[in-house]
Amino acid sequence: MKTKRRFWMDGPYLIWTAAFIVIPLFTIVYYGLTDKTGAFTWSNIAQMGTPERLKALVLSLLLSLLATFICLIMAYPLALILTKMKIGATGFIVSIFIIPMWMNSLLRILAWQTLLERNGVINQILGFLHLPKQYLINTPYAIALGMIYDFLPFMLLPIYNSLEKIDSNVVNAAYDLGANKLQAFWKVIFPLTLPGVISGITMVFVPALTTFVISDFLGGSKVLLIGNVIEQQFTQVGDWNVGSGLSLVLMIFILISMAVMQHYDKDADDRVTAL
């Protein structure tokens, strides 16, 4: 009786996870390490070594690191400002940062085309101010901007959450013991928000590293990221083995960032309450 009830509780989720999360990941490993005939090979992974793909990988890493870094230095002061605002308004202000997510994300990125174009909104404003037009769209910077725009809330919310949780008396205690504002920040506030910061970094870095939509929309066909390379392998070239091999390389970076995350952030619940 008891084991039967256990099965009905544990069973559905575990079976689902095995079938659609764990086994599929092994399928990638299988395809990535075999050729068309099913024989073992490293060649799919070595495919990452072509100059074009290496360039895409390096550019992806650079842009996602840049976007993550800018998100961090934009989101941290923002979270500090939001925390300082008195309660009551906080819920409202935080939802201001969530509401944009209700508009289709593809269209939101697309809207940046309209803003960044040669005759787009930003250049028209610059023209109005008698400033020279800027070439913005279809550059790596446009892609970085798209990443920052799209993933800023993922950086903001975990940091805001960890700031919110700090007992104000702990900060007061630092002042009480003689710390000035800067010392209190670096010795007490920042270390206590480190889990939130780490969580934010992974939540921005992984999607930025692997995106193909943002580069598609804002990079034109001129700039290829590793996400585009892999996506094309599956949808245009149709070579799953090479596509899986390239994905395996990408997964190394994802695994590193997941390991970092697991190490620092023991409380996974935070991330969801943040959303």
Add this chain to the structure above:
Amino acid sequence: MKKVLSRIYLVFIFILLYAPIAVLIVLSFNKSKTRAKWGGWTLEWYVKMFQDQAIMSALYNTLLIALLSALIATILGLLASFSLLSMKHRTRGFVLSLLDIPMLNAEIVTGISLMLIFIAIGQFLSHWGYTIEFGMMTVLIGHITFNIPYTVLSIMPKLRQINISTYEAALDLGASRWLAFRKVILPDIMSGVLSGFMLAFTLSLDDFVITHFTKGPGFDTLSTKIYTEVRKGIKPEMYALSTLLFASILLLILIFGRARRKTAASSQPAVY
């Protein structure tokens, strides 16, 4: 001075976040068919979108998948939460890290892995003459898969706060297990269940990448339709539809939020 600076910063961020949305809303009223030109105000696209078969079917698919995947993911998440609660510490840690995979993994990898497994299952079944069709079913499974962790992590914290003795008290007072669950446990975790459902619904509604890899030709949701339309130019009807969806979700959340705040306010003890 500091206050002024932080205000300015907030406004800057606000503009950054809302400029694209403003652009889209304005475009939905643009008479000109291309987004590069302003042709005056019109409500034309709000009427025309209902006549566009392809857009309407994409909308139908999007909403149906969002609703079903959120519902199924919530049920599975509820079961998983209960089983997690009664697990031994080590098993729980293992299952929780399984839960982390679809949240932390790149969407493109999750999408590809699902696509490959569906193909593999299809090949396996072909020995008996069955086939797997990429479409509603595969997309739905994909969405349920990435939604489950979010529902579990919405429900778990609420479940952990429950005082098990209230459930035992209900049994003690003669309630059946089912009645005790419905009357004692469910009301306490309801807010978590609802927010898990809402989260799953929105994530599904907005998803592109997983859908892109698990859908077959001829099947579209709004996101995939937008993606294929980008190169030949987005139909203005799409802006109108998205604006409408945005406005209705916003309205829904406002009403929902207000109702929730009211109950929260009334259940809080007065603070002196």
Add this chain to the structure above:
Amino acid sequence: MSNKLIDLQHITKAFDGNVVLDDLNLYIRENEFLTLLGPSGCGKTTMLRIMGGFETPDRGSVIFDGKDITSLAPNKRQLNTVFQKYALFPHMSVAENIAFGLRIRKKSEDYIRDKIRYALKLVNLEGFEERTPDSLSGGQQQRIAIARAIVNEPKVLLLDEPLGALDLKLRQDMQYELIRLKNELGITFIYVTHDQEEALTMSDTIVVMNQGYIQQIGTPEDIYNEPKNAFVADFIGDSNIIDGTMIQDQLVEIFGVRFACVDTGFGTMKPVDVVIRPEDLELIPVGEDAEPDSPAYQTAVSRATQINPGFFEGTVSHVIFKGMHYEMEVQAKGFEWLVLSTRLFQVGTRVLMSVDPYNIQIMNKPESEDEMAVKLDEHL
């Protein structure tokens, strides 16, 4: 005792239009154990936070050692705080917590090591250097919070309900511990609590506060024995507080019965509040069906009138055994009197009830809220 160390002058503070402190004056002497006592929301914590520098008063000034520190930042003040729920730095070890203030002051590592050892010894937690705060019990965290504050050698230690989160037994132990610490350190303690027993046990001076006003300042004995108004009487210990009429000096009428008392200067035929502590009421048993003119009854009356010419006749309606004594309720004149006695009187016992004139406290009735707030500038 010596001169004023802290002088609070005309302190007024409001939050969102709610006045929390209203024109409050108080000074604290060097080496004093002063307790701010009152119910939650009375303004005691706000007052402490103003002294610590975490709030700025809307009006008034804080003078510390002759200097105005009203708007001085908390990190520049020569006082340290032990916070409610301790506020230890959760990401630091015990040693790092204690060293925090010393490192800020750029003390040498040798000095810091000695200080940590000294402070841990002082709070009886030797060897706890490398533990983390969340591995400590509430009482241990409490001691670390105190150690962290005192290594900075403040002139004043501010303690904000430091024992509030501990259980009863531990709280009592910590009370003695705090008194010992204070004596060893020889510094001023300002202590905030809502627990009257804590205040009576530890303090040199108690400041009773309510609704932003000081109700009474005095030694624990003063506050307990001579409450200045019904609020103080009610807040400190259990009391019977009854309406009465002051007939003339040294004579008060309660429920139509005249009692001798020792208070003077309330005028004649003036309505007053009468406070009688439950342990001061004396009960004399009367036989179950003794007639008023029977000898047994007369004996009882004469014993009662030896105590006070006035007395009540009543019936014991309720008894609870409290270990050291019995807590009883006596119905007399339509009022339920609370009586503490080491002698047991069964429920239903007819008793005469009297009280020594010295144990009757007469207090003016507050005519309005404002008058209830006795503003005391004279410090006993």
